[in-house]
Amino acid sequence: MKVCSPAEAPAAPSLRDRDRIAERFKWNLSNIFSDWDAWHAAYADLDLKIAAFGALQGTLAQGSDRLLAALQLRDDIGQLEYKVWYYASLWHDQDQRDNQINAKRQQVQILFAKAAQAAAWFDPELLKIQLTTIQEWMAASPALALYRFALEDLYRQQEHVLDDKGEHLLSLSSRFSSSPNDAYAALSTADVKYPSVRLSEGAEVTLTYGQYRAILATNRNQADRAAAYQEFHKIYEASINTYASLYDAVLQRDLFFSQARGYASTLDAALNGNNIPTAVVENLIAATKAGTDPLRRYHRLRKRVLGLDTYHSYDTTIPLVDFDRKYPYEDVLEWLPASVAPLGPDYERQLRKILSGQCIDVYENPGKRSGAYSAPVYGVQPYVLLNYNDTLDAVFTLAHEMGHSMHTVLSHAHQPFVYAGYTIFVAEVPSTLSEALFLNYMLAHTSDERERIVLLQHAIDGIVATFYTQVMFADYELQAHRLAERGQPVTGDVLADIYFDLLKAYHGDALDYDDRSRLTWARIPHFFSTPYYVYQYATCYASSAQIMKQVVGGSEASRAAAVDRYLALLKSGGSDHPMALLQRAGVDLSRPEPVRAVVDQLEALVTQLEDVVG
Ligand SMILES: [Zn+2]
Numbered sequence: 001m002k003v004c005s006p007a008e009a010p011a012a013p014s015l016r017d018r019d020r021i022a023e024r025f026k027w028n029l030s031n032i033f034s035d036w037d038a039w040h041a042a043y044a045d046l047d048l049k050i051a052a053f054g055a056l057q058g059t060l061a062q063g064s065d066r067l068l069a070a071l072q073l074r075d076d077i078g079q080l081e082y083k084v085w086y087y088a089s090l091w092h093d094q095d096q097r098d099n100q101i102n103a104k105r106q107q108v109q110i111l112f113a114k115a116a117q118a119a120a121w122f123d124p125e126l127l128k129i130q131l132t133t134i135q136e137w138m139a140a141s142p143a144l145a146l147y148r149f150a151l152e153d154l155y156r157q158q159e160h161v162l163d164d165k166g167e168h169l170l171s172l173s174s175r176f177s178s179s180p181n182d183a184y185a186a187l188s189t190a191d192v193k194y195p196s197v198r199l200s201e202g203a204e205v206t207l208t209y210g211q212y213r214a215i216l217a218t219n220r221n222q223a224d225r226a227a228a229y230q231e232f233h234k235i236y237e238a239s240i241n242t243y244a245s246l247y248d249a250v251l252q253r254d255l256f257f258s259q260a261r262g263y264a265s266t267l268d269a270a271l272n273g274n275n276i277p278t279a280v281v282e283n284l285i286a287a288t289k290a291g292t293d294p295l296r297r298y299h300r301l302r303k304r305v306l307g308l309d310t311y312h313s314y315d316t317t318i319p320l321v322d323f324d325r326k327y328p329y330e331d332v333l334e335w336l337p338a339s340v341a342p343l344g345p346d347y348e349r350q351l352r353k354i355l356s357g358q359c360i361d362v363y364e365n366p367g368k369r370s371g372a373y374s375a376p377v378y379g380v381q382p383y384v385l386l387n388y389n390d391t392l393d394a395v396f397t398l399a400h401e402m403g404h405s406m407h408t409v410l411s412h413a414h415q416p417f418v419y420a421g422y423t424i425f426v427a428e429v430p431s432t433l434s435e436a437l438f439l440n441y442m443l444a445h446t447s448d449e450r451e452r453i454v455l456l457q458h459a460i461d462g463i464v465a466t467f468y469t470q471v472m473f474a475d476y477e478l479q480a481h482r483l484a485e486r487g488q489p490v491t492g493d494v495l496a497d498i499y500f501d502l503l504k505a506y507h508g509d510a511l512d513y514d515d516r517s518r519l520t521w522a523r524i525p526h527f528f529s530t531p532y533y534v535y536q537y538a539t540c541y542a543s544s545a546q547i548m549k550q551v552v553g554g555s556e557a558s559r560a561a562a563v564d565r566y567l568a569l570l571k572s573g574g575s576d577h578p579m580a581l582l583q584r585a586g587v588d589l590s591r592p593e594p595v596r597a598v599v600d601q602l603e604a605l606v607t608q609l610e611d612v613v614g
Contacts, residue, residue, distance in 0.1 A: 015366060025329070046077065046080045046081065046115075068141065086375055093385055095368060149576060150418055157273070180528060181250070184246050185525075185528075187239060197224075217318060229516070230516060244491055247521075250527070251481055267532060274423055276578070277579070287592040288468065289505060291599035298464070298606045312513075328390060336399060344567075350409060386398060399438040402434050404427065404430065406570065421574050435462070437548075439458075463605070473534045477531055541598060545594065546593060547565075569581055
């Protein structure tokens with residue numbers, strides 16, 4: 001089928017009331033509970049089970065069957081929690097204006113807090129039993145041995161748990177450990193005075209972050225983009241010493257906790273939970289810095305195509321061409337399963353089942369939550385929320401969420417409940433792989449040059465945003481934390497130097513630099529809210545790029561083996577540490593090859609783009 005001939009696509013559907021949208025475009029929540037009465041009954045059942053779990057306190061040391069009973073009850077509670085939570089939460093998301101449903105959703109949150117309290121005794125009580133005793137119990141009981149990875153992992157992390165007095169002291173610090181981030185949010189959002197800018201056409205625009213981004217992404221007048229950039233950065237310039245002081249507080253807090261718990265470094269403390277060696281992040285940073293050539297080529301190409309004499313940070317997001325093709329949902333429903341053909345007929349069949357199975361809430365309606373997600377409702381099915389608006393972005397979002405959903409389906413089908421969930425370290429592998437396969441399909445079927453340019457730019461910008469930028473951020477965080485670890489001063493100037501040097505290390509002479517880009521670090525909320533987090537987007541992307549290379553390249557036999565390894569990864573859920581799971585899928589993140597796969601991918605895309613634009 002020819003997908004991309006210039007089509008007379010119908011206009012995107014306008015905002016309709018929910019009851020005017022056909023049932024086949026809405027999710028069917030009665031697969032979770034038949035009605036609210038059934039939900040109430042499950043809620044009451046959950047409440048009882050939570051109390052029953054609390055009553056098991058003090059029993060674990062009595063023997064293997066008591067531990068097994070507690071673990072099984074905990075699984076029961078967990079499974080019920082999925083259903084009770086998502087039924088209320090998904091109802092809420094389809095129309096957030098409904099107060100009665102919102103109240104039910106909050107009721108679940110209160111119950112969850114109660115559940116956490118009722119279960120708080122479990123880990124400390126378990127850890128008082130020697131691991132060797134637990135291992136003997138597991139050797140004698142296959143039912144208990146099912147929990148081996150979960151139990152042994154708890155003991156592994158025990159090394160950094162303090163005695164009761166120490167833990168109590170640390171828990172008291174939780175009252176102020178989020179203060180730097182709270183203050184950052186207040187300073188950068190609640191208390192901020194947004195500047196305004198007069199655009200060349202005369203309009204005066206208030207520069208909220210959304211408006212600022214919109215100008216950079218849509219305004220074809222470079223002087224307007226420059227003015228918006230300069231004005232917007234004045235927000236940070238005006239308070240840069242305060243931002244630096246808050247960031248210093250983040251660094252000192254992380255250092256405090258890493259030292260208190262006896263980690264070798266702040267990075268080690270951040271990675272230990274998932275058992276990731278620090279070499280993974282160090283290698284990611286080094287290999288990416290060595291692979292910036294195609295990034296620079298892309299920006300030089302953009303400068304030429306956009307006809308600019310100088311090329312700045314504020315010129316990096318404007319589209320190369322204007323393009324407004326619409327992609328009706330029902331067309332895409334055919335293309336998506338076709339795009340996953342390299343993963344085999346079974347995968348394709350299961351994907352079709354999700355696409356036709358009352359799992360997806362497609363269109364926007366008044367009150368519906370914005371954005372998109374895939375919700376893994378254990379024991380039922382994945383539910384996908386979209387706000388599909390016929391744009392190319394919406395199509396790729398659908399492909400992305402289908403990757404998550406297939407991961408859920410395969411993991412839930414092949415894992416016991418305790419291992420059915422997967423960590424963020426693996427989660428974005430199938431979603432990005434799904435997008436990459438879809439891109440290949442679209443590129444193979446388009447005959448429209450403009451569309452080809454848009455597709456290539458979409459893919460390249462995705463790599464820049466989810467890979468290069470995130471690695472640069474990880475590098476920044478690591479350098480800043482190391483300042484604190486070495487006891488060196490952390491000032492606005494020092495932080496600006498780190499950021500500016502990184503910008504130059506990545507972009508070389510492909511970018512003209514503005515003095516105010518020294519301040520951009522203060523605009524990144526992740527630095528303040530979730531240190532050492534963003535690198536995971538990059539490792540996921542690199543893993544996905546390497547798997548993609550193996551799945552679509554090489555001999556038929558090696559492709560088939562790569563597909564088997566990839567499907568095994570999706571089926572493995574959270575049954576082992578993410579590094580081990582990825583290794584079995586053919587990805588070794590302690591080596592440079594995964595990053596090299598991203599660099600190669602970008603090189604190939606930039607070459608294609610150079611060919612089309614001439
Ligand atoms: Zn995702």
